[in-house]
Amino acid sequence: MQQIPYYRLNLQGSMPIKMTIENTIVQQIRRAVSVLYQTEIASDSIVIQETRKEFEGQVTAVTFPFTRFSKKTPEQTGTEIGEYLKDNVKEVEDFNVIKGFLNLSIADSYWVDELLTTIHSSSFGQFPSNGQKVMVEYSSPNTNKPLHLGHVRNNLLGFSVAEILSANGYEVIKVNLVNDRGIHICKSMLAWQMFGNGETPQSSQLKGDHLVGKYYVIFDKEYKKQIEALIDKGQTEDEAKKNAPIIKQAQEMLLKWEAGDQEVIKLWSMMNGWVYSGFEVTYKMLGVDFKKYYYESDTYLLGKDTIQEGLEKRVFFKKDDGSVWIDLTEDGLDQKLVLRADGTSVYITQDLGTAQLKYDDFKMDKSIYVVGNEQDYHFKVLFLILQKLGKTWAKGLFHLSYGMVDLPSGKMKSREGTVVDADELMDEMILTARDRTEELGKVEGFSEQEKKELYHMIGLGALKFFLLKVEPKKRLLFDPNESIDFQGHTGPFIQYTHARIRSVMAKADYQNKISTNYSTILTALEKDLIVNLAKYPDVIAASAKEFSPAHIANYVFELAKLFNKFYHEESILKAEDPDVRNFRLDLSAATASTINKGMKLLGIQVPDRM
RNA sequence: GCGCCCAUAGCUCAGCUGGAUAGAGCAACGGUUUUCUAAACCGUAGGUCUUAGGUUCGAAUCCUAAUGGGCGUACCA
Known part of the structure; x- marks a missing residue:
C-alpha cells in the first residue's frame, strides 16, 4: 500500500x-x-x-x-x-x-521526532514569507488629552496583531494616524490661553499630554458654568450650549487655525509638541512602535479628488444645495453625505483620501484598522464606497473592531475625569509587581537595574495579558478597585513558569538540544506537553485569521499550566536515567522557548528569574 | 423606528468550521514544601449555556423570534 x-x-x-x-x-x-x-x-x-x-x-x-x-x-x-x-x-x-x-x-516515536526536530527548530511558529504586505493602523490618539485604558487596549491589540501577522509571513507596516487638529485641541488651547498663566510641562512638572489634558478638563468646567448661567437667564439647554461664549471662541480659534493664523498655529504646534513628547514616553512604556505617523492636519483636506472621481463615475450625486451624497440604500444602508454644501470635508471625506494616500505610499495587500466598535457603521460605509469606486485594493481593508473598556460606573469620560489614565495605571502595576515580588523575597542577588526591569516586565505583563486574553470584540469590564491579579490565569503566572524552566536549565548548564534518538516510553504528561507544543503553529495561524491575540494568550496559559503539572510530578534534573533527564531538559527548553515566542507575540516579555 | 454587537458557574472569561459527561482562573472550603522557584500543584463545591421555537443521528455552537445590555443611525471625529 x-x-x-x-x-x-x-x-x-x-x-x-x-x-x-x-x-x-x-x-x-x-x-x-x-x-x-x-x-x-x-x-x-x-x-x-x-x-x-x-x-x-x-x-x-x-x-x-x-x-x-x-x-x-x-x-x-x-x-x-x-x-x-x-x-x-x-x-x-x-x-x-x-x-x-x-x-x-x-506512536511515541512520532512525538519524540516532532519535539526534537520541528518544535526545537528556532523557526518553529514562524511561517515563511508569503510575499504579502499588510498595514496595521492603530493607536490613533487625539492630541488634547493623555491616553487612557481604552487606548491601551487599542495599542496592545494593534501591536500584537502586527506581531502575529508578521509571524504568519506578512511584511507588516505599523502606522499611527494622529488626530492633531479640530475643535477638541482648540478647547485645550483656549483654556490654556485663558487660565494657564504660561504654564509649561517644565514649570508644572507635568507630562506634556497630562498638562494639555488638564486644560481640556478646565475648558469643560468653564463651558458648563457658562451653560448654567445662560439657562438661568432663560435659554434652553440647546441654546445655551450653542451660545456659551467659550465654545464660540473655540470655534473661532478653529477657523483661525484653518486660515493659517500665525499665532494660533504657533500655540497649536507648541501644545501638540508637549503632547507628543508625553505620548512618546507612554508608547515606550507600553512597548509599542510605528513605522510611520500620519497627521490629520496633513490629511484633513484630502479626499476631495476622490469625491470628484466618484462624481465622474456617478457613484456619488450632487444635491441642489451642492452637497455630495452616496445612496447606499440598495446595500441596506442609508444615504450618506460625503461633502458639505460649502465644499468642506466631513469625517468620511478625509478617510477616503487617507485610505488612498496610504495605499499610494505602500501598495499593501491588506490594511487593518484597529478602531473601537462604535465606528462599525463608519467603516462599513467607508469600505463599501471604496469598492464602489472600483478600488481593487478595497477588498483588503478590514476593520478590527474591539469593545470598549467600561468601568463598573459605566463609560469612561475624559471630560468628566472618570478615566483610568494609562500612565498612572502602568505605574501602579509596576508598584504592585514590586510589592508582590519583595513580599515573596524573590530578588536576592538582583541589581537595582535588574529589579527595575523585572518589576516593569511583571507589571506590564499582568496588564497586557489581562487586556489581551479577552476576545477583541467583547467589551471589557475593568474595576479599578479590584487590582489585576498576579495568580492564576495571568501574565505573571506564565512569566513565572518561564522563569522556573530557565532556572532548571541554568542549573543543568543547558545550552543546546542534547537528546538524539530517544527511545524510552513517554509518560502521559510528557506526551501531553509535546502534543500541546505541536499545536502552536496552528494557533498562530488561527489567531492571524481572526486577528485575535486572545487565542495565543489562552494557548500559552494552557501550555504553562501543563508544564507546571509536569514539573510538579516528574523530576527533570533528578531523573535517574540520563536519557530521560536529557530528554526532559529538551522538552522543558522547548516549552520555555514556545512560551517566550507566544508571549512575544502579545508584546509581553518573560524573565529568566522571578 | 431601523441596523450592528454581546448574553455560558457568585465574579472575570475559554469553548475552532455542529460531536463524547460544557471547561479555566478568581472568590469559598480542604490538602501538598528536609526533594529542580508554593506567583506552583492536588482535591471539594459551584451550570435549566437568557427564553421559546426550528434544522440535525447529534446544538452552548447554525436559523427564526422574544427578553436584557452595549453601540450606531450627525453637514462631530
Whole structure:
C-alpha cells in the first residue's frame, strides 16, 4: 500500500512544510473509506479533534458521517477504519472506539521526532514569507488629552496583531494616524490661553499630554458654568450650549487655525509638541512602535479628488444645495453625505483620501484598522464606497473592531475625569509587581537595574495579558478597585513558569538540544506537553485569521499550566536515567522557548528569574 | 423606528468550521514544601449555556423570534 508522502509543498510553493498528524490522518481516512466502502469523500467532511483527556489517544475522528457509506453502526465503522489505519499508517500505534468516536494513539516515536526536530527548530511558529504586505493602523490618539485604558487596549491589540501577522509571513507596516487638529485641541488651547498663566510641562512638572489634558478638563468646567448661567437667564439647554461664549471662541480659534493664523498655529504646534513628547514616553512604556505617523492636519483636506472621481463615475450625486451624497440604500444602508454644501470635508471625506494616500505610499495587500466598535457603521460605509469606486485594493481593508473598556460606573469620560489614565495605571502595576515580588523575597542577588526591569516586565505583563486574553470584540469590564491579579490565569503566572524552566536549565548548564534518538516510553504528561507544543503553529495561524491575540494568550496559559503539572510530578534534573533527564531538559527548553515566542507575540516579555 | 454587537458557574472569561459527561482562573472550603522557584500543584463545591421555537443521528455552537445590555443611525471625529 502506497503511503501518502510525508512532506508536501505548501501553497506558496517554495518551502516544504511538514504535514501535521491531523492532516496525515485525514488523508488516510479518505483512503480507508475509499478502500473499505468504495466511496470518495472530501477532506473537509472528516472531523478531527483532540482526544478528550478521559480517553486513550491523542487524535480523534468522528465516525458518524461515514456510516452513510459503511451502512454499519458507528462502532463497527470506527473499528474498521481504526484497523485500516493501524495496519497502514506507521504513526498510528493503536486505537479504540467509544460510541461514534475513533480515538487514535499516535506512536511515541512520532512525538519524540516532532519535539526534537520541528518544535526545537528556532523557526518553529514562524511561517515563511508569503510575499504579502499588510498595514496595521492603530493607536490613533487625539492630541488634547493623555491616553487612557481604552487606548491601551487599542495599542496592545494593534501591536500584537502586527506581531502575529508578521509571524504568519506578512511584511507588516505599523502606522499611527494622529488626530492633531479640530475643535477638541482648540478647547485645550483656549483654556490654556485663558487660565494657564504660561504654564509649561517644565514649570508644572507635568507630562506634556497630562498638562494639555488638564486644560481640556478646565475648558469643560468653564463651558458648563457658562451653560448654567445662560439657562438661568432663560435659554434652553440647546441654546445655551450653542451660545456659551467659550465654545464660540473655540470655534473661532478653529477657523483661525484653518486660515493659517500665525499665532494660533504657533500655540497649536507648541501644545501638540508637549503632547507628543508625553505620548512618546507612554508608547515606550507600553512597548509599542510605528513605522510611520500620519497627521490629520496633513490629511484633513484630502479626499476631495476622490469625491470628484466618484462624481465622474456617478457613484456619488450632487444635491441642489451642492452637497455630495452616496445612496447606499440598495446595500441596506442609508444615504450618506460625503461633502458639505460649502465644499468642506466631513469625517468620511478625509478617510477616503487617507485610505488612498496610504495605499499610494505602500501598495499593501491588506490594511487593518484597529478602531473601537462604535465606528462599525463608519467603516462599513467607508469600505463599501471604496469598492464602489472600483478600488481593487478595497477588498483588503478590514476593520478590527474591539469593545470598549467600561468601568463598573459605566463609560469612561475624559471630560468628566472618570478615566483610568494609562500612565498612572502602568505605574501602579509596576508598584504592585514590586510589592508582590519583595513580599515573596524573590530578588536576592538582583541589581537595582535588574529589579527595575523585572518589576516593569511583571507589571506590564499582568496588564497586557489581562487586556489581551479577552476576545477583541467583547467589551471589557475593568474595576479599578479590584487590582489585576498576579495568580492564576495571568501574565505573571506564565512569566513565572518561564522563569522556573530557565532556572532548571541554568542549573543543568543547558545550552543546546542534547537528546538524539530517544527511545524510552513517554509518560502521559510528557506526551501531553509535546502534543500541546505541536499545536502552536496552528494557533498562530488561527489567531492571524481572526486577528485575535486572545487565542495565543489562552494557548500559552494552557501550555504553562501543563508544564507546571509536569514539573510538579516528574523530576527533570533528578531523573535517574540520563536519557530521560536529557530528554526532559529538551522538552522543558522547548516549552520555555514556545512560551517566550507566544508571549512575544502579545508584546509581553518573560524573565529568566522571578 | 431601523441596523450592528454581546448574553455560558457568585465574579472575570475559554469553548475552532455542529460531536463524547460544557471547561479555566478568581472568590469559598480542604490538602501538598528536609526533594529542580508554593506567583506552583492536588482535591471539594459551584451550570435549566437568557427564553421559546426550528434544522440535525447529534446544538452552548447554525436559523427564526422574544427578553436584557452595549453601540450606531450627525453637514462631530
